[in-house]
Amino acid sequence: xxxxxxxxxxxxxxxxxxxxxxxxxxxxxxxxxxxxxxxxxxxxxxxxxxxxxxxxxxxxxxxxxxxxxxxxxxxxxxxxxxxxxxxxxxxxxxxxxxxxxxxxxxxxxxxxxxxxxxxxxxxxxxxxxxxxxxxxxxxxxxxxxxxxxxxxxxxxxxxxxxxxxxxxxxxxxxxxxxxxxxxxxxxxxxxxxxxxxxxxxxxxxxxxxxxxxxxxxxxxxxxxxxxxxxxxxxxxxxxxxxxxxxxxxxxxxxxxxxxxxxxxxxxxxxxxxxxxxxxxxxxxxxxxxxxxxxxxxxxxxxxxxxxxxxxxxxxxxxxxxxxxxxxxxxxxxxxxxxxxxxxxxxxxxxxxxxxxxxxxxxxxxxxxxxxxxxxxxxxxxxxxxxxxxxxxxxxxxxxxxxxxxxxxxxxxxxxxxxxxxxxxxxxxxxxxxxxxxxxxxxxxxxxxxxxxxxxxx
Amino acid sequence: xxxxxxxxxxxxxxxxxxxxxxxxxxxxxxxxxxxxxxxxxxxxxxxxxxxxxxxxxxxxxxxxxxxxxxxxxxxxxxxxxxxxxxxxxxxxxxxxxxxxxxxxxxxxxxxxxxxxxxxxxxxxxxxxxxxxxxxxxxxxxxxxxxxxxxxxxxxxxxxxxxxxxxxxxxxxxxxxxxxxxxxxxxxxxxxxxxxxxxxxxxxxxxxxxxxxxxxxxxxxxxxxxxxxxxxxxxxxxxxxxxxxxxxxxxxxxxxxxxxxxxxxxxxxxxxxxxxxxxxxxxxxxxxxxxxxxxxxxxxxxxxxx
Ligand code: SF4
Ligand code: SF4
Ligand code: SF4
Ligand SMILES: [Fe+2]
Numbered sequence: 100x101x102x103x104x105x106x107x108x109x110x111x112x113x114x115x116x117x118x119x120x121x122x123x124x125x126x127x128x129x130x131x132x133x134x135x136x137x138x139x140x141x142x143x144x145x146x147x148x149x150x151x152x153x154x155x156x157x158x159x160x161x162x163x164x165x166x167x168x169x170x171x172x173x174x175x176x177x178x179x180x181x182x183x184x185x186x187x188x189x190x191x192x193x194x195x196x197x198x199x200x201x202x203x204x205x206x207x208x209x210x211x212x213x214x215x216x217x218x219x220x221x222x223x224x225x226x227x228x229x230x231x232x233x234x235x236x237x238x239x240x241x242x243x244x245x246x247x248x249x250x251x252x253x254x255x256x257x258x259x260x261x262x263x264x265x266x267x268x269x270x271x272x273x274x275x276x277x278x279x280x281x282x283x284x285x286x287x288x289x290x291x292x293x294x295x296x297x298x299x300x301x302x303x304x305x306x307x308x309x310x311x312x313x314x315x316x317x318x319x320x321x322x323x324x325x326x327x328x329x330x331x332x333x334x335x336x337x338x339x340x341x342x343x344x345x346x347x348x349x350x351x352x353x354x355x356x357x358x359x360x361x362x363x364x365x366x367x368x369x370x371x372x373x374x375x376x377x378x379x380x381x382x383x384x385x386x387x388x389x390x391x392x393x394x395x396x397x398x399x400x401x402x403x404x405x406x407x408x409x410x411x412x413x414x415x416x417x418x419x420x421x422x423x424x425x426x427x428x429x430x431x432x433x434x435x436x437x438x439x440x441x442x443x444x445x446x447x448x449x450x451x452x453x454x455x456x457x458x459x460x461x462x463x464x465x466x467x468x469x470x471x472x473x474x475x476x477x478x479x480x481x482x483x484x485x486x487x488x489x490x491x492x493x494x495x496x497x498x499x500x501x502x503x504x505x506x507x508x509x510x511x512x513x514x515x516x517x518x519x520x521x522x523x524x525x526x527x528x529x530x531x532x533x534x535x536x537x538x539x540x541x542x543x544x545x546x547x548x549x550x551x552x553x554x555x556x
Numbered sequence: 557x558x559x560x561x562x563x564x565x566x567x568x569x570x571x572x573x574x575x576x577x578x579x580x581x582x583x584x585x586x587x588x589x590x591x592x593x594x595x596x597x598x599x600x601x602x603x604x605x606x607x608x609x610x611x612x613x614x615x616x617x618x619x620x621x622x623x624x625x626x627x628x629x630x631x632x633x634x635x636x637x638x639x640x641x642x643x644x645x646x647x648x649x650x651x652x653x654x655x656x657x658x659x660x661x662x663x664x665x666x667x668x669x670x671x672x673x674x675x676x677x678x679x680x681x682x683x684x685x686x687x688x689x690x691x692x693x694x695x696x697x698x699x700x701x702x703x704x705x706x707x708x709x710x711x712x713x714x715x716x717x718x719x720x721x722x723x724x725x726x727x728x729x730x731x732x733x734x735x736x737x738x739x740x741x742x743x744x745x746x747x748x749x750x751x752x753x754x755x756x757x758x759x760x761x762x763x764x765x766x767x768x769x770x771x772x773x774x775x776x777x778x779x780x781x782x783x784x785x786x787x788x789x790x791x792x793x794x795x796x797x798x799x800x801x802x803x804x805x806x807x808x809x810x811x812x813x814x815x816x817x818x819x820x821x822x823x824x825x826x827x828x829x830x831x832x833x834x835x836x837x838x839x840x841x842x843x844x845x846x847x848x849x850x851x852x853x854x855x856x857x858x859x860x861x
Contacts, residue, residue: 107600109594109597109599109600110595111595112595113568133679135679135680137662137682139650139662141661141662141666142650142652142657142662143649143650146829146831147829148747148748148829150747151832155646155649158567160567161570161573175749205575210596223598223599224598224599226597226598227596227597227598228597229585232582243578243579243581246575258784259778261569261703264778264779272783272784273755354668359666359668359670360670361669361674361676363675364679365679366679368669481829485666486667486668488668
């Protein structure tokens with residue numbers, strides 16, 4: 100049997116490889132998306148003073164540190180029995196949207212778009228954001244500008260643009276000053292204008308793309324608030340692959356709905372529904388589950404998205420567009436929050452003290468999907484058990500099946516060309532997998548695409 | 557000028573920190589050609605003839621080690637970029653457990669896993685310990701920070717590319733902090749989440765474990781500025797790096813004792829969870845562990861028993 104390897108999969112966060120096994124007739128026998136790193140957070144957080152978790156867990160991932168920071172802080176709020184005041188809650192929501200602006204902008208413009216704008220079969224050296232700087236400088240500049248908005252908000256509200264520090268048990272460590280608000284609001288309006296203009300490009304992005312590439316069918320999971328789109332403070336809904344509701348949860352009851360499992364060829368854990376059915380999370384899942392986005396530009400974009408793909412979308416490549424719809428929603432919601440007089444309130448934190456509950460479960464929608472931080476502590480607040488459910492693990496079965504589906508169509512006569520290999524990677528990229536999040540990096544591999552003969556497995 | 561970014565065991569935050577130069581990045585890519593950076597481009601292996609390579613992340617398995625050796629060979633100048641590369645960073649906390657325990661726990665020991673779940677076998681194994689990159693290869697420069705901050709990178713990177721060496725502040729976080737000491741009468745140790753600190757006075761003086769005095773600066777004392785104690789993410793201060801008899805833990809205890817008039821023994825009794833509060837960013841560093849007075853060895857031994 101012959102094995103073809105793409106390693107590392109590039110333009111994704113973290114490192115992973117694709118392995119394709121061919122039988123003697125040079126047909127694809129099977130293919131896997133495999134991750135060669137392991138996260139140890141669930142173990143090495145044991146014993147930690149739980150209030151350190153919101154500062155340690157952002158280091159799981161440098162692209163979505165804010166999501167970990169917030170989910171962790173929410174769990175610790177519950178443990179110390181404190182509820183953030185209104186302004187504290189709104190500042191956290193602002194952070195959650197700033198996270199999506201930066202992460203979606205990186206993914207859409209810098210990681211995924213080069214495949215569509217420069218061409219998925221263009222030379223590897225130009226098929227990236229640097230190529231875009233040369234070939235589509237206006238788009239590259241806009242991408243830099245909107246992403247900067249996300250990072251500037253995170254810095255002003257969260258303390259630092261990467262690995263923020265200011266979500267503390269009971270709220271936020273400092274209020275937002277009026278001068279900061281004014282400056283951020285001006286940036287946010289400009290960002291929103293860029294995002295709005297960008298839709299003209301985004302909506303056509305998939306026009307020439309075979310939407311069948313990497314097709315899979317699964318159920319979906321995502322948070323909604325009163326049936327509408329939200330990133331936090333909502334109910335997590337689950338549907339089967341036929342779109343029928345399969346239940347919901349808001350806290351520790353998540354345990355009744357999902358189970359984790361593992362495979363010998365990957366450090367990435369897999370998550371499925373307790374019924375055994377597989378599901379996906381992330382932009383596409385959230386759009387499949389919500390009634391509407393709640394803001395005008397995003398709602399108009401959602402309407403177009405649905406007119407094109409339907410109200411319940413299975414094709415993985417559609418996630419590229421779903422992500423843009425969310426990006427619009429986050430830009431709009433950011434302007435709303437910054438215009439809200441409560442955002443500069445000075446009561447941002449309820450003082451915390453002793454342990455009130457020995458368990459806390461923080462749930463939030465991270466850019467890549469539902470994120471759960473579940474801590475159990477002793478009576479002094481030292482962690483005894485820790486469970487982290489991150490987006491990429493919940494998508495790992497779908498990614499893996501998409502890879503095999505795509506490989507079957509792309510290996511011809513036992514050969515996977517560089518361009519065809521990149522098409523497999525394109526499908527992977529549509530999921531925007533985050534390997535650091537999913538495993539935490541403790542090992543990485545990189546070799547060129549290679550065909551190894553006669554590997555016995 | 558050809559530059560590269562290699563990623564070992566880290567979070568990609570250091571690469572994002574480079575993207576966080578925003579439009580200033582455009583000037584850099586005008587002068588320098590990025591030839592290898594797997595997070596943003598499809599080149600699958602570092603080419604020969606790299607002028608400056610930045611290596612981010614720590615070394616935790618054999619593969620990290622091989623990547624490090626390869627990039628050392630292919631780059632004229634190699635820069636340890638970020639606290640993980642310089643001191644092991646957060647990945648170093650995995651030293652608190654043996655690799656076997658860690659893997660067993662992650663796949664079989666958490667709430668939503670099964671006791672008989674598959675343990676991945678067709679994957680690269682761990683090294684017996686974590687390393688900072690400087691523990692295993694010669695480095696030309698170190699840039700600390702988790703991640704390094706924009707305002708410094710804007711100065712450092714253009715200078716590096718121009719072949720210049722800058723004289724930058726080498727002081728501690730305290731030296732960048734605007735807080736005043738105030739009274740320390742009735743000093744009592746507090747957990748970092750307890751109550752609400754006042755904005756004017758030194759957090760350490762208020763009873764919070766703020767590591768500013770033992771931590772290398774260049775973050776503008778970002779956390780104390782936001783009313784949050786420093787937890788040392790820039791790595792150790794210069795005096796601790798230079799003096800064998802100085803370590804993060806003993807210097808903090810000495811500082812609190814000087815400040816409060818309590819004996820060191822009394823102060824030590826108040827400390828809790830030393831691994832995650834004092835050493836979350838340095839526990840994987842061989843240099844830090846090798847200090848005779850470091851607590852790291854005890855902490856690792858205690859946990860892996
Ligand atoms: S130093 Fe910090 S930002 Fe850089 S890779 Fe390590 S954890 Fe991430
Ligand atoms: S100990 Fe902390 S609060 Fe006090 S001066 Fe130093 S950095 Fe500032
Ligand atoms: S104050 Fe301390 S923890 Fe905060 S960014 Fe600076 S070095 Fe890191
Ligand atoms: Fe992530």
